[in-house]
Amino acid sequence: MSSLAIKHGAINLGGGFTNFDGPEFVKEAAIQAIRDAKNQYALVCGVPEFNSAIAARFKKDTGLVLDPDKEVTVTSGCTEAIAATMLGLINPGDEVILFAPFYDSYEATLSVAGAKIKCITLRPPDFAVPIDELKSTISKNTRAILINTPHNPTGKMFTREKLSTIASFCIDNDVLFFTDEVYDKLAFEMDHISMASLPGMYEQTVTMNSLGKTFSLTGWKIGWAIAPPHLT
Numbered sequence: 339m340s341s342l343a344i345k346h347g348a349i350n351l352g353g354g355f356t357n358f359d360g361p362e363f364v365k366e367a368a369i370q371a372i373r374d375a376k377n378q379y380a381l382v383c384g385v386p387e388f389n390s391a392i393a394a395r396f397k398k399d400t401g402l403v404l405d406p407d408k409e410v411t412v413t414s415g416c417t418e419a420i421a422a423t424m425l426g427l428i429n430p431g432d433e434v435i436l437f438a439p440f441y442d443s444y445e446a447t448l449s450v451a452g453a454k455i456k457c458i459t460l461r462p463p464d465f466a467v468p469i470d471e472l473k474s475t476i477s478k479n480t481r482a483i484l485i486n487t488p489h490n491p492t493g494k495m496f497t498r499e500k501l502s503t504i505a506s507f508c509i510d511n512d513v514l515f516f517t518d519e520v521y522d523k524l525a526f527e528m529d530h531i532s533m534a535s536l537p538g539m540y541e542q543t544v545t546m547n548s549l550g551k552t553f554s555l556t557g558w559k560i561g562w563a564i565a566p567p568h569l570t
C-alpha cells in the first residue's frame with residue numbers, strides 16, 4: 339500500500355504515518371543507552387526494566403497489576419505482536435472476526451496461520467458495530483475477535499458500552515479477544531477503554547501496543563503484547 343501511495347502521490351490510509359518527528363528526550367535516551375553499552379541481546383520476552391515500565395503504564399491506564407516477566411512480551415513493533423498472537427493462538431480452520439476497514443497486516447498473518455477470516459464492515463457515518471451481525475457471525479468455530487481502538491483509518495473509538503456487549507459474547511462463547519491499541523495515547527475527545535479492564539475479560543484478552551505512534555517514532559518498531567500467562 340505504501341509503495342502504491344508513493345507511486346501515485348495518493349493519501350496513504352494503509353499504515354499510520356505520523357508527519358512530524360519524535361521528541362528530543364526520547365531520542366536522547368536512545369543515544370544515551372547506546373553510549374551506555376546497552377547493545378547486547380535482550381531476554382526473549384524483553385529487557386526487564388522495559389517490561390516493568392510497560393506493566394506500570396498498563397496499571398496506570400487500566401488499574402490491572404501485571405507480572406512483567408510472565409504477562410508482558412516485547413516485540414518488533416505491534417506488527418510482530420499481532421503476528422505472534424495469530425501464529426501462537428490461532429490454529430488452521432479457526433474463525434477470527436475482523437471489523438473492516440482494518441490494518442493490512444491482520445489479514446496477512448491470519449492467512450499464514452490458516453485462519454478463516456469473518457469480516458464485518460463498519461459503515462459511515464459513525465462506524466458503529468452491527469451487534470446483530472456480530473452475534474450471528476459467532477459460531478462454534480470462532481476462536482477470536484480482533485478490534486483496533488482507536489481505529490485506523492476512521493478514528494472510531496469503541497465505547498465501554500459496546501465493549502461490554504462484545505465482552506459478553508466472548509465470555510458466553512469462550513472466544514478470545516485481541517485488541518490493537520497503538521493509537522491509545524492519541525485519543526482527544528473521549529477516554530480510551532482497554533477491553534482487558536472489563537470484568538472477566540483479562541483472562542481471555544491479548545492487548546497489543548507499541549511506542550511508534552505515541553512518540554512519532556514509527557521506524558523504531560518497539561511493541562509489546564500483554565496477556566495472562568496461559569496465553570503468553
Ligand SMILES: Cc1ncc(COP(=O)(O)O)c(C=O)c1O
Nearest residue numbers: 353354415416417441490548550
Ligand atoms: C492499527 C495499527 N496497528 C499496528 C500498526 C503498526 O504498529 P507497529 O509500527 O508498532 O508495528 C499500525 C501502523 O500503521 C496500525 O495502523
